[in-house]
Amino acid sequence: MIPKLVIHFIILVIWEVSAQGELPVAKPGCDSRCGDVPIPFPFGMKSSECYAEKWFEIECRNASTYTHYSHTPYLKSIGLEVTSIYVEAGTVTIKHPIYRSNCGSKDSPPVNQSLEGSPFVYSQERNKFVAAGCNSIAILKLNGSEVSGCVSTCNENYKVGDIGNIELRESDCNGTSCCESSLPSYLKEYSIEIKGLKEKESSHECSYAMVVQQNPYYSYRYYSYNAPRSYFPVNGVMEDLDVVPAVLEWEIVNNLNLTLPLDPLSECIDTNVTSSRYKRSGQRCYCFGSGNPYFEGGCPAVYRPEHSKSISAVIKGVSLSFGSIILLLILWRVLKGTKKTIVEKYRKRMFKRNGGLLLQQRLSSGEVNVDKVKLFSLKELEKATDNFNTNRVVGKGGQATVYKGMLINGTIIAVKKFKIQGKIEEFINEFVILSQINHRNVVKLLGSCLETKIPLLVYEFIPNGNLFEYLHQQNEDLPMTWDIRLRIATEVAGALFYLHSAASQPIYHKDIKSTNILLDEKYRAKVADFGTSRMISSDVTHLTTVVQGTFGYLDPEYFQTSQFTEKSDVYSFGVVLVELLTGKKPITHTTSEEAKSLASYFIMCVEKDCVFDIIDERVMKEGEKNHIMEVVNLANRCLELNGKRRPTTKEVTLELESIRKLEGKSNAQERHNELVRSEDYQSWDDYSTILEIRSAFDQSSRTPTLEDIHIRTI
Incomplete structure (x- = not known):
């Protein structure tokens, strides 16, 4: 008797063959190509029935050269050429203009392509912000605020005109003549500014900046630990370029009047691609096989009812053929015998490819x-x-x-x-x-x-989300009290002190921010996301890297010099401390120049002696004014522009512990609760640096100390 596995295999093969042919791309009766580019629905041309709404309308323009005549698709809403559309990934690749500065007749106006109100955003995953120039800072701005940027430097051997001869495809863009940085999420429009490396100095040499598509490496370089992680699919030298490929992501936004088909062969899921204001700003759909899930019948069934007669005939024919039965039995045995080998080879291949x-x-x-x-x-x-x-x-x-x-x-x-x-x-x-x-x-x-x-x-698993959500989306069941804020700040500072000073090798986190501070079941802080962190030798004082980080938390000194030190982590922590004090977000997009950066706004308020005007009302109500001022002064020192003037994480931790101790003395019940909580810390067993810190505290008091909370964790 033929094993069921073999029967199912043959049926699937027959069904697959019967469903072969041209898979549906556009709606029936609509053009599905413009030149060499397929145009899948919800994109479409000519009739409004062929596309979802005006943003998805494609204009197929005539184009001719000396050698041939062709058609070229353009996204009509923004007037840019389309090179590919992928329904499965929800992307459309366009030819995007680049920005030039001081390049003579080829200078270009500031890029200001707005996607506001559209179902498109610049893809954070598939694009980079790239700049080429000598001793210049390229800044990507949103509504006048700096949201990304990078620094490129040149050695003395570089000649005028060398920048224009850079081939982006071959460049690593590691900060020498070419640099790169990530895009912020939900980016719909931007402008670019290029200035000199020195403060308040303009760049007088020809410079370039652009948002450009990045692709992963697939060559042998892909496995090298120090190899570049992506390349730019751009042909030609910089001075000859007018446009570069860039990727837009899209979704079927909630306010779009489009009924998605209820097809058992497809699935639609909620997405949050185009708006940070909503957790579900739209939907994306997928076929379980191949096809286009955005219109009725777009996902072809592997098995269709009209094929049932021919399938039955084939099954009968196979059943009546003794030779076929023998062949199937052999095939089944071969498949069964090699299955384990195939799985092992696949796992080994993935193991190698994943480093x-x-x-x-x-x-x-x-x-x-x-x-x-x-x-x-x-x-x-x-x-x-x-x-x-x-x-x-x-x-x-x-x-x-x-x-x-x-x-x-x-x-x-x-x-x-x-x-x-x-x-x-x-x-x-x-x-x-x-x-x-x-x-x-x-x-x-x-x-x-x-x-x-x-x-x-x-x-x-850390169950209570991150500090950003807890702080800015207040939990009525467990409000953000002054005591909780102070405790979280102390825990984060202690973790950084451990990373910088007490780990087997010093570690720079490089991306301290409130979204990377998770909260466990007892709302204790857990520092997370070490993807960009670096271990260093104990005798090294800084790292020279391509500028990476999150605007609002990024150390200005690191941004200017590309040198990351332990004090750069201290600056980022200072921003988190200001968030805890004020309850405000690190970047706010307002018309007020001072309010765009929380750090600079906070420093200005300290200098003008009006800092209590921006402190959170709950903090002012619950905290002792002198204790709040001590934390304010500590945050202000962490935000010093000169990194050498900032305190170390050890000093920050000791000061916060001291402030918590004083706060505890003002309330006997709070001190009792602290003593109860300190019992949770008795499971940690390494006291290698207790003696170094113990002298900083009053030994007669049993208010929890750094020894209780941090040193036991080493």
Whole structure:
């Protein structure tokens, strides 16, 4: 008797063949191509029935050269040429103008292409902000506020005109003559400014800046730890370029009058692509197979009712053919026998592609503590997350999505799934760093999975979201009291002190911000996201890197010099401390020049002696005025423009602990609660640096000290 697996296999093959042919792209009766570019619905041409709304209208223009005549698609709403549209990814690639400064006759006006009101945004994942120039700072602005930027320098051997001869495809853009930076999320319009490296100095040499598409590497360079992570699909030297490819993401926005088909062969999910104001700003749809899910009948069934007669005939024919039965039996045995080999080869291939060889080297060198991490199987994580169900998503970032899951033993976990193949450096970097850390206020790494196309990291699950959400979306059940703010600030400072001074090797976090501070079940702080962090030697004072970070938290000194020091983390912490004091966001888009940057606005208020005007009302009501002023002064010192004048994380931690101690003395009940909570910290057992800090506190008091809260976590 023919095994059921073989019968199903043959039926699927026959159904697949019967469904072959031209897959539907456009609506029936609508043109599906313009020149060589397919135009899938919701995009369309000519009749309004062929596209979803005006933003999706494609204008197919005539174009002719000396050699041939062709048609070229343009996105009519913004007047830019389209080179490709991908329904599955929700993207459209356009030819986007570049910005030139001091380049003679080729100078261009500031780029100001607005996508406001549209279902499009500039893709944060698939684009970079890139600039080429000598000793210049390129700044990407939104409504006049700096939201991204990078610094490019040249050595003395560079000649005038060398910048124009740069080939972007071959350039690493690591800060020497060419630099790159990430885009902010939800970007719909921007302007560009290029200025000299020195303060208040303009750049007098020819410079270029652009938003340009980035693609991951797929060559052997992809596996190298220090290799560039992406390349730019641009042909030609810089001075010959007028446009570069850029990628827009789109979704079917909620206010669009389009009824999505209820097709059992497709699925539509809520998305948040175009607006930060709503958790669900639109929808995207997917076919379970191939096709276009945005119109009725766009997802062709692998099996269709009209094929049932021919399928039955084929099945009968196969059943009556003895030779076919023998062949199928042999095929079944071969498939069964080789299945294990195929799976093993696939896993090995994925292991190598995800940097497994590099990881093995670091495991063997002792850089990774093998006893603390586990290698999870894909099957185990799929079961834990319900096959990575979108309902299990608990966080999204520019580079990864985080899913909540539960292992068979009942352990609740968070699984981080990187979005772009090519982020191997960040994956391995975070894996290596977190495997070295054992601190109560740093998120704990449980293990990883390398059997997938995109690597996965597994962490302890932190249930109460992040500090940004808790602070700016007030929880009525557990309001953000002054005591909680002070405790969270102390815990984060203690974690940074541990990273800088007490870990086996000093670690610079490089992206301290309130969204990277998670809150556990007791609302204790957990510092997270070490993708851009770096371990350094104890004798090294700074790192020279391409400027990376989040505007609003980025150290101005680092932005100017490209040199990251431990004091750069202190500056970012200072911004978080100001957030806790004021309850305001680090960047606000208002017409007031001073209010755009919380850090600069705070410093201005301190200088004008009106800082209490911006302190949160609850803080003013609950805190002692002199204690609040001590925290204000500490935050102000953390935000010093000269990094050498900023305190160390050890000094910050000691001062915050001292302020908490004084606050505790003013309320006997609060002191009792602190004593109860301190019992939670008795499980940590390393006292290697207690003596160094113990003298800073009154030994007769049992108010929780740095020893209770931080030193035990080392």
